[in-house]
């Protein structure tokens with residue numbers, strides 16, 4: 001039995017393409033792996049705070065020197081990190097906002113890239129500690145960017161996931177969602193065709 005963690009980050013609850021992709025993923029995954037558990041963390045409904053002095057204090061100070069706010073921030077960061085550590089499969093839904101990922105998703109990443117917990121520094125450089133996990137990134141984009149220098153989602157997310165040890169990452173892009181003609185339909189069909197191979 002595997003544990004699946006789905007991260008939602010579209011600001012839209014209705015008409016969101018990336019949420020449509022995670023719904024399709026969930027239906028297909030549950031049909032193929034009925035015993036698996038699926039946890040959803042919705043960063044739009046429940047945003048996590050941005051990295052601030054309290055969080056840095058919580059991470060860096062010894063327990064006896066932390067104030068209440070630092071302790072609270074650390075606790076929240078621990079919950080998010082433990083949720084990720086417990087997952088076997090990570091599914092990240094990422095709309096493209098201003099050529100990159102939603103700030104809510106960046107804020108979550110800032111909580112879970114934790115020195116000594118999800119990566120560590122060694123004599124030979126940083127080493128990711130989240131081995132044995134697989135990830136799927138389901139993106140929705142108004143335009144078409146895959147493989148171009150203007151795609152600041154896929155290279156960035158590959159970098160951060162690789163940094164914490166997740167190297168088995170598949171990207172599924174629904175592109176051209178806001179273009180005219182039949183771009184929307186074609187882009188969605190392509191993404192769904194790739195998704196149907198996943199479960």
Ligand SMILES: Cc1cc2nc3c(=O)[nH]c(=O)nc-3n(C[C@H](O)[C@H](O)[C@H](O)COP(=O)(O)O)c2cc1C
Nearest residue numbers: 010016017018095096097098099140141142143177
């Ligand atoms: C604030 C904002 C910024 C956006 N920036 C881009 C962008 O830089 N490039 C792009 O192709 N589409 C952009 N879009 C369009 C979205 O990527 C597209 O509508 C996508 O379907 C959003 O994901 P969702 O349907 O899951 O909400 C933007 C949309 C919003 C709301």
